[in-house]
Amino acid sequence: MFAKTWLLLFFAVAVALHAAALPLAAQQDLVARAPTPCSSLKQRPNWNTLSQAQKSSYFDAVKCLKTKPAVTGIESSKNLYDDFPAIHVEQNHHIHSVAAFLPWHRRFVQARERALAACGYDGPTPYWDWTEAADTGNPDVDPIFSVTDGFGGNGNPNNNDVVEEGPFANFPVDILQGDKDVALFSPHLLRRAFNPDPQLVNAFNSSSVAKAQAFETFNKYRYYLEGTPHGAVHQYIAGDMGPAHSPNEAVFFLHHAQIDRLWSLWQEMDPEQRKSDYAGNLPDGNTLTGPFDASINDTLPTFGNLIDQVQVRDVMDTKSGDLCYVYV
Ligand SMILES: [Cu+2]
Numbered sequence: 001m002f003a004k005t006w007l008l009l010f011f012a013v014a015v016a017l018h019a020a021a022l023p024l025a026a027q028q029d030l031v032a033r034a035p036t037p038c039s040s041l042k043q044r045p046n047w048n049t050l051s052q053a054q055k056s057s058y059f060d061a062v063k064c065l066k067t068k069p070a071v072t073g074i075e076s077s078k079n080l081y082d083d084f085p086a087i088h089v090e091q092n093h094h095i096h097s098v099a100a101f102l103p104w105h106r107r108f109v110q111a112r113e114r115a116l117a118a119c120g121y122d123g124p125t126p127y128w129d130w131t132e133a134a135d136t137g138n139p140d141v142d143p144i145f146s147v148t149d150g151f152g153g154n155g156n157p158n159n160n161d162v163v164e165e166g167p168f169a170n171f172p173v174d175i176l177q178g179d180k181d182v183a184l185f186s187p188h189l190l191r192r193a194f195n196p197d198p199q200l201v202n203a204f205n206s207s208s209v210a211k212a213q214a215f216e217t218f219n220k221y222r223y224y225l226e227g228t229p230h231g232a233v234h235q236y237i238a239g240d241m242g243p244a245h246s247p248n249e250a251v252f253f254l255h256h257a258q259i260d261r262l263w264s265l266w267q268e269m270d271p272e273q274r275k276s277d278y279a280g281n282l283p284d285g286n287t288l289t290g291p292f293d294a295s296i297n298d299t300l301p302t303f304g305n306l307i308d309q310v311q312v313r314d315v316m317d318t319k320s321g322d323l324c325y326v327y328v
Pocket residue numbers: 088095096105
């Protein structure tokens with residue numbers, strides 16, 4: 001008993017001495033950091049509520065990214081637009097089917113927002129609520145695919161599924177997943193090949209999302225959300241939205257804003273618990289069977305200089321730190 005108490009005391013003194021020897025900043029790091037409150041919150045709206053002028057300035061900024069210098073240093077990436085698919089391909093196995101899927105993509109959408117701002121865009125960061133599209137049974141008629149004020153429609157099946165109308169008509173895809181010798185992955189023009197399979201469409205309708213939102217722990221939630229609604233939207237649009245180079249498809253960022261919105265709505269159902277609930281496998285584990293050894297103190301996989309690499313805990317709350325936004 002005495003020996004045990006002594007040992008504990010010795011340990012406490014050793015920790016205190018060790019802490020005293022550290023510089024002040026490091027000492028503060030030992031204390032759990034309180035999230036920095038935001039001075040104001042930006043609103044992220046549904047794409048369909050944007051004005052024509054906002055939509056067209058959004059498209060202008062997206063296309064402007066092709067004219068800005070690359071920052072990732074990835075050899076194949078020649079401009080800021082290509083940096084997004086390039087880092088997503090490079091980090092593919094670190095950011096999918098892992099615990100970090102949601103927080104990494106949350107920050108990735110924020111990186112896109114900052115890049116668009118550098119291209120003069122001062123409008124909001126929109127999301128695409130694809131449940132509205134799926135609930136009609138015909139997602140292809142959703143206004144997001146309008147050829148007049150949307151992202152353009154389906155690709156032309158008689159021309160390798162190339163998108164021929166709208167702001168991304170005949171748009172170059174230069175960053176590719178995998179081997180450039182494989183026909184699908186050689187440089188080409190942006191492709192879409194909508195897959196109307198009802199099973200696929202139902203996987204991102206409102207009842208599928210209701211099922212996702214009903215999970216009570218992060219590990220189960222992120223597994224279903226990623227594997228079912230998220231994956232189904234990629235597979236529905238298909239073409240360049242399918243492979244890991246999917247950030248070539250501008251709709252990617254509105255899809256991921258929606259995924260981020262669903263996660264933030266899920267968190268708001270029980271903020272105290274869920275803004276610190278983080279669990280799941282690391283890249284070398286299995287997404288379904290583990291081991292589930294991810295930690296909220298993990299550093300996020302790299303964004304290749306598109307935005308700084310913070311810890312998971314820094315992006316758990318959209319209303320704190322340097323996030324400061326809400327979905328409306
Ligand atoms: Cu991704």
